[in-house]
Amino acid sequence: MTRSSSPANGLLFALASASLYGFNIVYARIASFAGASGSAIVVYRVFLMLVLVGIVAAVTRSSLKAAREERGTLLLLGVSTAFVGLCYLSSVAFIPVTVAAVVFYTFPILIVLASPFVEGTRLTPALLGVVALATLGVALVVGPAFGVLDWHGLALAFAASIATAIQFFAAARCCRTGIIAKTFWIHLLVFPTAALISLAAGQLAPPSALALAPFAVAMTIGGYIIGFVLQFVALGRITAVAAGIIYCAEPVVAALSSALILNETLAPLQVAGGALVLAAIIAKVLLDQRHLKDAPLVPIAD
Template sequence: MRTDGDVSHGQRGIALALASAAAFGTNIVSAQIAGMAGLSGPLLVFYRVFVMLALVGGAILLWRSGLSVPRRRWPALILFGISTALVGSAYLSSVAFLPVTVAAVVFYTFPVLVVLAEPLLTRTRPSLERIAVVLIAFLGVAMVVGPDWHGLDPRGLALALLASVAAAVQFFAAGALGETGTLPKLLWSHLMVLPVTLLILLLTGGMQPPSALALAPLAVLVTIGGYLVGFLWQVLALARVSPGPAALAFCAEPVFAVIIAAAVLGERVGALQYAGGGLVVAAIMTNVILEQKRVRASKLALAPPA
């Protein structure tokens, strides 16, 4: 039977998802700055994997953590690792062919995909309320980033769409790894990210030595740091809340990105963007309320008759 502890557990999950979105919002702005210095998206992904593996390896040695993963969870873990590699490489590469605003709008179709697919892939019942909320959130995202659809390159659209589909797959795969320890998830998934990203770099001819990171050291540091923190919080969030509510929380990422871009890069924020941000915030708050109602309804349904 579910208890009030389940409600607070879900609330912590959504809070972690929002914190992760903020970290990733910082990450995309600094990745754009690094890209201007000649550092490609897959290259940043490749080197940040090394940092993640070093930190996770140190934590495993320090805490003497086990690395075992239940055999039945390995298919989900493999899917999680491959989708993680594709999300990072495809999304950060799409901005080489598209304006960041367009790439963001295409990529942030993934919460819509997650909410629509959730009833088919999990035991979650279909909810018209949640579909309406995610569409409102997506509209808010489109208003925040204010896309310029002129001169679109189909390569960029394909990469951003691939990243969106991979992100949806990543959320469901992570949700299927609930009882797997955090450190094994991080270690094994990034050991899979490494060869996938290396293959992409070799195929595109984008491999550069570590010394190339000195072209934009601060941007690289923020990009890697934002990713490390954001990914950890994302994994922790998806162990506490189902993919649909978590994906909706990630609609806040471009809002954070625009705020950070305005503060750091001096980009102007207009009334339409403020209104879009308000829609996203309202959608996330509604999402929290709907999740609390769902958990309480489940608790009542499972309670023994008086």
């Protein structure tokens, strides 16, 4: 199916995917309250994804072969993807979902700042303005509550942002390997990385630990898997610009969900800061419109 064949459906798939990712982090926080660590959830959801991808590959007889010249890039992509999930899901054990989401969503700005060094692009005044806007927004969100926020959570959320930026640059250089094969190899690399990190942190609990919060764990794992699949479905139907704007709904959904489900609140200045970060991300996407009209959105696994 071509991208232009069903753009309306593509927008709906992307919105559903972004919403599931937003719900995902809220239920990860609920699971952490019950004792199911974010790193353990990542390990088991990656294992389940591997099983499902293997079944799909067998049924469709799809090749799982990775392009030889992209194997090193796939390794970096897998490791960075592991750190995205581990750091982001673990951050909400220390800080509110709304704060974690805003800090995490600084990754588009990090990509802008790093692109001159990684890809040789030029920083324009407009892009610098976007960076300044987002930086101000993050300062407003974190600043008023910095004294009461656990620095571990802030560090983990920002580490997830850095890992996502690395993931984007690596994924941009990995275009010869098929989607099913790429998904398989990414998760095959994520699994031992996540397991080793979880083991080193003393958080690699047996599967029975997931029963501490069965509904929250099911929502977290299910939201990730279904959101990941819908993301790939959406990318074949809409442009990168449209998808980028739709995926900006994820932190908004996370904030609204945390307010409704967890009764988390933000001060007016923090709400304004979150709005500035979201505005900066949307502005960045719109600035890229003339250059990226037909480019695919790089898939994120959070």
